Amino acid sequence: AQKITQTQPGMFVQEKEAVTLDCTYDTSDPSYGLFWYKQPSSGEMIFLIYQGSYDQQNATEGRYSLNFQKARKSANLVISASQLGDSAMYFCAMREPGNQFYFGTGTSLTVIP
Amino acid sequence: SQTIHQWPATLVQPVGSPLSLECTVEGTSNPNLYWYRQAAGRGLQLLFYSIGIDQISSEVPQNLSASRPQDRQFILSSKKLLLSDSGFYLCACGGLPLNEQFFGPGTRLTVL
Numbered sequence: 001a002q003k004i005t006q007t008q009p010g011m012f013v014q015e016k017e018a019v020t021l022d023c024t025y026d027t028s029d030p031s032y033g034l035f036w037y038k039q040p041s042s043g044e045m046i047f048l049i050y051q052g053s054y055d056q057q058n059a060t061e062g063r064y065s066l067n068f069q070k071a072r073k074s075a076n077l078v079i080s081a082s083q084l085g086d087s088a089m090y091f092c093a094m095r096e097p098g099n100q101f102y103f104g105t106g107t108s109l110t111v112i113p
Numbered sequence: 114s115q116t117i118h119q120w121p122a123t124l125v126q127p128v129g130s131p132l133s134l135e136c137t138v139e140g141t142s143n144p145n146l147y148w149y150r151q152a153a154g155r156g157l158q159l160l161f162y163s164i165g166i167d168q169i170s171s172e173v174p175q176n177l178s179a180s181r182p183q184d185r186q187f188i189l190s191s192k193k194l195l196l197s198d199s200g201f202y203l204c205a206c207g208g209l210p211l212n213e214q215f216f217g218p219g220t221r222l223t224v225l
Contacts (some may be wrong), residue, residue: 006156027195035213041199045157046207089154099145099164099212100172105156 001026003102004092010108013082020067021077022108023092034075036066039106040088048090048104054107082111115140117217119204125223132177132191136204137200141183143206146187147214148179150200157203161188199224 005024013019025034036048051059051066059066067076079086090106116139126132138144145164149157159172161179169179178197180188187204201221205214 033213035212037214043219043221045203045205045214046215047215050211050213052211091212093157095212097161099207101159101214103149103157103159113206 001035002104004094006092006104006107008096008107009105011113012110012111013079013086015084015111016081017048018078018080019082019109021079021090021092023075023076023077023104025073025092025094027073027094027096029096031097034066034068035047035051035093035095036064036075036077037091037093037103038088045091047080049077078111084111084113087111114216115206115208115216116142117204117206117219119202119217121220122157122218123221123223125225127225128196129193132189132198132222133193134189134202134204134222136187136189136217137185137186138206139180141185141206141209145212146181147205147207148189149203149205151203151219152200160189171210194224196224198222 032053034051038046049061049064051068058068063080065078087110089106091106094102144193147162148160151157163169163181177191201219203219204217
């Protein structure tokens, strides 16, 4: 079974609107971490936001927030007030104990002016 | 904060030739280090990770190998490249305390 599933290969959003990128995960371990990364066309991977499995509140970092629904095993990324520079690939990832990381296949986001 | 260097940035190699990609890390000591491969239009596949010198774990059976001769040096190698080895190779370092992955700039490998 896939550890991380991103079902949206591509998404479009109007500039200044909010967009949600979906991510579901699969683990039987109670302790894990969830991450989102941005990959612009240049190829660099940029860490955006983190959510720990024991965190009570949803993580927020500026315009990024993580909608963490533990029972559903989902960790959706919400980008508010989209900007043209947000156009990129976005990857959801999970860290299990033992420091192994699993990445999803990514979602390509295009911000339309 | 740590800085991750990778070289070369791009590489074109014939099938059957050897490979050596190097990753070095500055600004931290005894880091967890990782090699990932990203095929065109796909996600990241973890190839190897290392928690210390000469301590390497392989995630996927393949014709690649990794070595960590020094604390902040991680090398990805192959004796004979295959066409399927083409891709974007990323080295990453685990940050503290989350072990979030900090990535290097990557090496784009094309095997012809």
